[in-house]
Amino acid sequence: MNVSDARVDDGPVPEYRWVLPSVLLGDGGEGRPVRRSTRDWIVDVAVFLVACAITLLGLPEVQDEPAALLLTEQVAGALSCVSVWLRRRWPVALALVLMVVSTFLELAGGAGLVALFTVAVHRPFKVSGPMVLLYLATIPPYLLVRPQDGMEPLAWGIVVTAMLLTVYAWGIVVRARRQLIWSLRQRAASAAEEAKRLERERIAREMHDVLAHRISMLSLHAGALEFRPDAPAADVARAAGAIRASAHLALQDLRQVIGVLRHPGSGDGDGDGDGQVPERPQPTLADLPSLVEECRQAGMDVRLEQRADDAPDGLGRNVYRIVQEALTNARKHAAGQPVTVTVTGVPGAELSAEVRNPLGARHLPRIPGARAGLIGLAERAELAGGRLEHGPTPEGEFVVRARLPWPEKETAEPMAERAAGERS
Known part of the structure; x- marks a missing residue:
């Protein structure tokens, strides 16, 4: 009614x-x-x-x-x-x-x-x-x-x-x-208004995390073509291909988000039979090497030290998004500087992700931003029960460090023993 x-x-x-x-x-x-x-x-x-x-x-x-x-x-x-x-x-x-x-x-x-x-x-x-x-x-x-x-x-x-x-x-x-x-x-x-607000914030956060990364890649390759008009034809073709691929991926991500907003359970569009728009597979911790490789192909000097591989999907997705946004900020504000990504952690303690890069030169042009990336990362870390630290260090570096709780994984044997005890 x-x-x-x-x-x-x-x-x-x-x-x-x-x-x-x-x-x-x-x-x-x-x-x-x-x-x-x-x-x-x-x-x-x-x-x-x-x-x-x-x-x-x-x-x-x-x-x-x-x-x-x-x-x-x-x-x-x-x-x-x-x-x-x-x-x-x-x-x-x-x-x-x-x-x-x-x-x-x-x-x-x-x-x-x-x-x-x-x-x-x-x-x-x-x-x-x-x-x-x-x-x-x-x-x-x-x-x-x-x-x-x-x-x-x-x-x-x-x-x-x-x-x-x-x-x-x-x-x-x-x-x-x-x-x-x-x-x-x-x-x-x-409750309905609060659910709508939270869903809008989630979609806005996903759009920022994904599109900011894609568009910064576009800006990086376009800037390379602008400052190197005399580059070899092979390099120009490779940069143009990277621009086309990043633009295509950005359009795909944008189309999926708009589909969710336009067809919320109405059964129209490209959704399935029950009217729900299918979500694309979400990244996990196993996708970090692919993210780093994509940044390297864009010309960034990124080194990855990953000593945690079997984190739960939700925890891994949060770490992936935090690293992705930190790399995007590094491209914006410290172009040409080496970046070190370190991911460590053990079950039952915490999973830590650290992105470290030297502070960029002030005279270099920077990609404009909405100044909402670090705020969104802090909110994501708090929602996951962890915390986020960021800022310059006395050594002249900028560090983004996230610490998220990693619950201890239950083994099959204790679970079976507990189920047997409940039955008895």
């Missing part, structure tokens, strides 16, 4: 997340016209019929009264039942009027109970609480004006009090239920 089409006790409401709880609980506001939905009409007709039924049940009690008083009772009872249709627009005012009338006239009691119920449902406790106390305060004068034959005043007072408190408690329960439903809907809407 569309949020803008949602209806509550007072009719259609505006955008859901901006609606006050009182409006969602049927509080249309004093004196404001009320637009009833089909459900509202059904409820109002039912309430009107209940008020009429209670009034008709009270007719035998007033048959022996004088003609003038009997006519007054009948007119007041009819008008009270009709006034129930105003309960949504003026609930508090209607309840006060009917409270006074029902204190002296028997046939207005049914409409008074309906008015009290309406206030309990549509108004907070700071309004409905004093209202029910006023109703209870009218019981003694009612007992004096309307004594019941064959019943002690105390017993009749207990019956009337029980009726008022039961109707009020029912209204409070209805209001509490509506508040609970409203709260659950708000939580669901907030």
Whole structure:
């Protein structure tokens, strides 16, 4: 159901997340016209019929009264039942009027109970609480004006009090239920918005990690062609081929991300049968040598020292992205400088990735950046339960160092022993 089409006790409401709880609980506001939905009409007709039924049940009690008083009772009872249709627009005012009338006239009691119920449902406790106390305060004068034959005043007072408190408690329960439903809907809407935000951040992070790497490769090769126009034809052809390959890979990555954004479960595009766009295989720690080789082919001087190969896929993917972004930053800010990548770690301790390069010369042109790469890496490391350190060193180098927890891998034998113990 569309949020803008949602209806509550007072009719259609505006955008859901901006609606006050009182409006969602049927509080249309004093004196404001009320637009009833089909459900509202059904409820109002039912309430009107209940008020009429209670009034008709009270007719035998007033048959022996004088003609003038009997006519007054009948007119007041009819008008009270009709006034129930105003309960949504003026609930508090209607309840006060009917409270006074029902204190002296028997046939207005049914409409008074309906008015009290309406206030309990549509108004907070700071309004409905004093209202029910006023109703209870009218019981003694009612007992004096309307004594019941064959019943002690105390017993009749207990019956009337029980009726008022039961109707009020029912209204409070209805209001509490509506508040609970409203709260659950708000939580669901907030959870949906949070899920969308996290997914957007994930896609943005992946786009930055992948496209920044591809585009920096394009810039590097294009810069080489710009500064070496007299290069041999073979070198020019090789650089042009690298530019074409990097552009093709960048377009592929961009097309997949746009496909995810454009067809989220709709079944269109290139997705599979259930409408989900298939994700391309994610890199792991085993793909680091290929990344380093790609950078070397682009002209970078990169040395890899990898002493950890069997990390879990999720952990390896985080390390791969961190190294990829660090190499991209090295190409941007320290072009032509040697870069050392060191990956070490053991299960049960941590996996460490360090990218180290001399600080670049300040007079060399640099590839512009969004200054969001290191922030994204820090967030990725924190989400993985680790930490990221980066900055210049006294030796004149720039270091990016990530330390991520590496849970100890369970062997098959302990797992089998634990399963046997659970079965026993």
